[in-house]
Amino acid sequence: MQVSRRVDRHDLRDLTIAIRFEGEYDESYSAGDNSAVLPTDTMKNTVYALAARQCVEDPEEFGLRLSRHFLDRNPRLRRVRVDLRAHPWVRIPIGDREHGQAFVRHGPEARTARVMCNRRRVRMGAGVRNLLILKSSHSAFAGYLRDEYTTLPETHDRLLATTLTAAWMYGENDLDFHITWRAVRRTLLEAFAEHDSRSVQHTLYAMGQAVLDAVSAVDAIRLVMPNKHHLPVDLTPFGLENRNEIFVPTEEPHGLIEATLVR
Amino acid sequence: MQVSRRVDRHDLRDLTIAIRFEGEYDESYSAGDNSAVLPTDTMKNTVYALAARQCVEDPEEFGLRLSRHFLDRNPRLRRVRVDLRAHPWVRIPIGDREHGQAFVRHGPEARTARVMCNRRRVRMGAGVRNLLILKSSHSAFAGYLRDEYTTLPETHDRLLATTLTAAWMYGENDLDFHITWRAVRRTLLEAFAEHDSRSVQHTLYAMGQAVLDAVSAVDAIRLVMPNKHHLPVDLTPFGLENRNEIFVPTEEPHGLIEATLVR
């Protein structure tokens, strides 16, 4: 957690960071030779120190700084991957202004970033996690394969809900990462909202396609969409009709739809 | 989950409900006599059916409907308590308008309501859960008791963060529950933001007092505030100074401060 203090207006950077090393470390495994091993504890200290040296702006940029630091100091390191999760906080409103130093956590959602470097190439990307979305119209599921174990009724008007995880990689790195992230997120949400869905797959693809169409910097996007089923409750035993209004959300069993779209 | 469909504009009510019966049920325990036992499954059906009969507006009102239904039908029931948790969804924005039928989950936060009835009296209340709040100034902790096991340094400028659970009871039930809930929540947030804190206890009390002062309908309020410690990282081994900017959030061990303020 980094607090930048500009007089009365503070800014928070609340990041969870995972650093992954791959390289010529066989001896540490097979012979217990630690001489090339950078301890987890040192990685942790490095994160704090680099943040203290220069304030973290976009998570992508900080991931890149970390990656370069580690590649520079660790000759056995072939590939480093830094995954960052930024937890959003918004200012507490006081009347019609915002408090400068008091915050409320916003959403289960996190903004993610990824930096993958080897000694020749840097790949950067971003994403969202835990973005719960639901549409209550324009969602069908019909015309699917039937066999002797089919009991699911076809539906032309169901609830479609998911906890979206999306991760995309950029084809270029000279970007305003914050603006680009907002553009992708907005495109994902709008495509989800406006799609005439025939299945989770269908909507997932439409969302990925919309991102590739709208944001030229994105090279590839992976979407993971668990189907958070909302089953209509059978009210007929009570002499009532369920006019598609009362649902019970279920956790298990559930479908999980994944795909990667590459430009 | 209830979806109210008014032409193109749908509304969601996403509630988790717990119903608690207390009464003359000794025989069911001691003799296995189920003749007065209303099964959980029937309670669940009742929730669905009552929601279907009449659209749920405020959770408080629905809790009251449920409570009355159960008291009317179950002569052995002495006391019923209904706890409701409403999970907030907001509309997905499309350009400068809101989509009528697509939603995104808002916050880890939930709005809660409680209805406690016996055959003579109804008590209603509300609350918030999982409201993560943090202030980065005007928070001290000093002047505390010291003994041979004290190592904590005094601080006059620390991060104060908590996951607020608050639950309040009303002295009257003829309220606009939604407006009142918003007033209490706003008062809690403002009091937290503006308090010159000497401890979590001190701020907790100020928040509770502010609610009793601002919202006359509230009779009593309980606040639970785990101290989500953010420890300043020692950067001196790296030749750096931590100007109160870099913190590591820790989960355990942590303090947990609780109190109930009664008017």
Next chain:
Amino acid sequence: MQVSRRVDRHDLRDLTIAIRFEGEYDESYSAGDNSAVLPTDTMKNTVYALAARQCVEDPEEFGLRLSRHFLDRNPRLRRVRVDLRAHPWVRIPIGDREHGQAFVRHGPEARTARVMCNRRRVRMGAGVRNLLILKSSHSAFAGYLRDEYTTLPETHDRLLATTLTAAWMYGENDLDFHITWRAVRRTLLEAFAEHDSRSVQHTLYAMGQAVLDAVSAVDAIRLVMPNKHHLPVDLTPFGLENRNEIFVPTEEPHGLIEATLVR
């Protein structure tokens, strides 16, 4: 985590401890006067130091030592409660012996202990948490109240499963706590296994009664038994009969049965 090292045979004490103070602390809340407040951090240090001074044996005994320490040093403290959770580890077997210094965690289950002291009286107790138990016979649920919202079929042969939490208080404190705990746990399991159950309530009561009958040191016992429903799967659409063999466990909605039996 305490490791006692007796030559080649180590012992682990893996405890999670919660300490609760109640007393004359109004000023700390209302006026921010911390002069009587013992910081959480000092409580934590005290736990470590007292464990280091004298090896922890039974959690009950350590809870008592902590309670007395805090009452002795804190004149404003009226009541202290110490809750301890012991996480079980067993030794890794090597051939037909046990390794002295290598362990595997045993069970989701924890052994709990509670010490409640004021300046005149000590009350001690123990318990189990997260003890998942299931019986596949001698469990019925029938003869319950029926109304227009009843759809549950009566059953004379269902799965009964729960995640047991039990907490009991002793009427005397001069006990071998380990042996007594084992006796209560065994009694709970045997009563659950052998009961001819007409409902969760019925079995809960039988379990509590069995403990009061078998272990004279127990004064009162509280049992909490969520009904972890295992619903029989309808196989008739596939031309198959479910001879009470295939079940789907569900999490929500579920019943939660609680009671306290006092001698």
Next chain:
Amino acid sequence: MQVSRRVDRHDLRDLTIAIRFEGEYDESYSAGDNSAVLPTDTMKNTVYALAARQCVEDPEEFGLRLSRHFLDRNPRLRRVRVDLRAHPWVRIPIGDREHGQAFVRHGPEARTARVMCNRRRVRMGAGVRNLLILKSSHSAFAGYLRDEYTTLPETHDRLLATTLTAAWMYGENDLDFHITWRAVRRTLLEAFAEHDSRSVQHTLYAMGQAVLDAVSAVDAIRLVMPNKHHLPVDLTPFGLENRNEIFVPTEEPHGLIEATLVR
């Protein structure tokens, strides 16, 4: 959950199953054409029906039955992967015998199995998840790379604890899966217990190597070992010495060591 009822002695099979399809399903994504899509709901029904038709023995065998069923019926399916997690239950002891129809859940640990099939080849494997293990001797971490951000002291006697996930694939499929699984699990535990560890990597490798040495059916094994740090508590402020006895377990930040050993 399957209950096999042999007179007075029941057996439980408590499995969580994940089925993954890969194949020629592009049209379902890009055009919303569901005609080749087997719904999740049908997969779920298939699991129940196949279990009902023939009692589940080893999870590996059931995974294979499921895989073949799906490949036979779904011409567009190129690859199917079935992952199974078996949750262990043991019988409740009654005096010196075991109850035939009452069970207690054993351990956070699960036994896993994996079946991967395409139209030409079947690959089968198994594993463990959530196996918490700890050694209190013969664990060092020293001689590692040092830089300006190193603060970790070298240690020649630390606690080594992890939540082991291991997954191995077999080179042959005509095995007694239960006996082989037990042999691998025992080998992992013994290697962990007896290793003279210089690092988590070093012990991970020794464990994997021991499996490849001891169980010829295993072709490759992947181990994932988060370093569940137990930090020695500094007792010097209290005039006490920590003779490597008192530790505080921490969750974050932590190291995560992974490797795959291939024969």
